[in-house]
Amino acid sequence: MAGDLDEEQARALVQQWLDITPIRDDDAWVIIGVRETDWGWLIGWTNRRAAEASGGPRCWYPGVGPYLVDRRSARVVRCGSGHSVKHQVDLWRRGQLPDYPSPEGRDQLPEPWFDLRPQPGDHYAASRLAMTAELNRELMPGHILHGERAEPLAKCSHCDSVIYELPRERFALVHLTWAHGPAQPAFPQTVVLTSWADALEALGEHSR
Numbered sequence: 001m002a003g004d005l006d007e008e009q010a011r012a013l014v015q016q017w018l019d020i021t022p023i024r025d026d027d028a029w030v031i032i033g034v035r036e037t038d039w040g041w042l043i044g045w046t047n048r049r050a051a052e053a054s055g056g057p058r059c060w061y062p063g064v065g066p067y068l069v070d071r072r073s074a075r076v077v078r079c080g081s082g083h084s085v086k087h088q089v090d091l092w093r094r095g096q097l098p099d100y101p102s103p104e105g106r107d108q109l110p111e112p113w114f115d116l117r118p119q120p121g122d123h124y125a126a127s128r129l130a131m132t133a134e135l136n137r138e139l140m141p142g143h144i145l146h147g148e149r150a151e152p153l154a155k156c157s158h159c160d161s162v163i164y165e166l167p168r169e170r171f172a173l174v175h176l177t178w179a180h181g182p183a184q185p186a187f188p189q190t191v192v193l194t195s196w197a198d199a200l201e202a203l204g205e206h207s208r
C-alpha cells in the first residue's frame with residue numbers, strides 16, 4: 001500500500017481480520033472505538049451484542065486487546081491481554097512484538113499440523129467454526145476449559161488433536177473425542193500451555 005493510511009483504511013484492515021475471527025452465527029465482531037496516535041491507531045473491538053449492551057454478561061468475550069495499525073507500513077498487530085496495552089505498544093514500536101495475526105513472521109508449524117490460523121482470503125473459516133463448535137459441545141462444567149474463549153489455531157492430521165489459543169497468551173492442546181454422548185469432565189484430554197514456545201514443543205511431539 002503506497003503512502004500513508006487514513007483512518008478509514010486502517011479500520012478496513014482491522015475489519016478484514018475481524019470478519020475471519022470465529023464467532024457464533026448470530027453475532028459479529030465490530031469496531032467500537034478508534035484512538036489516533038502519532039504512529040497510527042489503536043482500534044478497539046468487541047462482539048456486536050456486547051456493543052449494543054443488550055445481552056448481559058454472557059455476551060462478553062473477555063481477554064481481547066485492541067488492534068494496532070501503523071500508518072506508514074500498514075502493519076497490523078492484535079494486542080493480547082496478558083500485559084497492559086501501553087506495554088505492548090512500546091514493545092511493538094521497538095520491533096519486539098511480532099505482528100499478529102500475520103502470515104509473515106509466524107512460526108512454521110511442525111508436521112503433521114494443519115495451519116488454521118486466520119489470514120485474509122483463506123478458506124478455513126468453516127473449519128475453524130467446526131473446531132470451536134465441537135469443543136464447546138464436548139466441554140462439560142468442571143472441565144478446565146469450560147467457559148473459556150478458545151480459538152482454533154491448528155489441527156493434527158494424524159490424530160484428533162486441535163490446538164486452541166486462550167486469552168492471556170495461553171494455549172490448549174485438546175484431544176477431541178468426537179463422541180456422541182456427553183463427555184465426562186476429564187474429557188476431552190487437555191494440556192494447557194503457557195507460552196507459544198511450549199505450545200510449539202508440544203506440537204512437535206505429534207510428528208513422531
Ligand SMILES: [Zn+2]
Pocket residue numbers: 156157158159160161206
Ligand atoms: Zn496428533
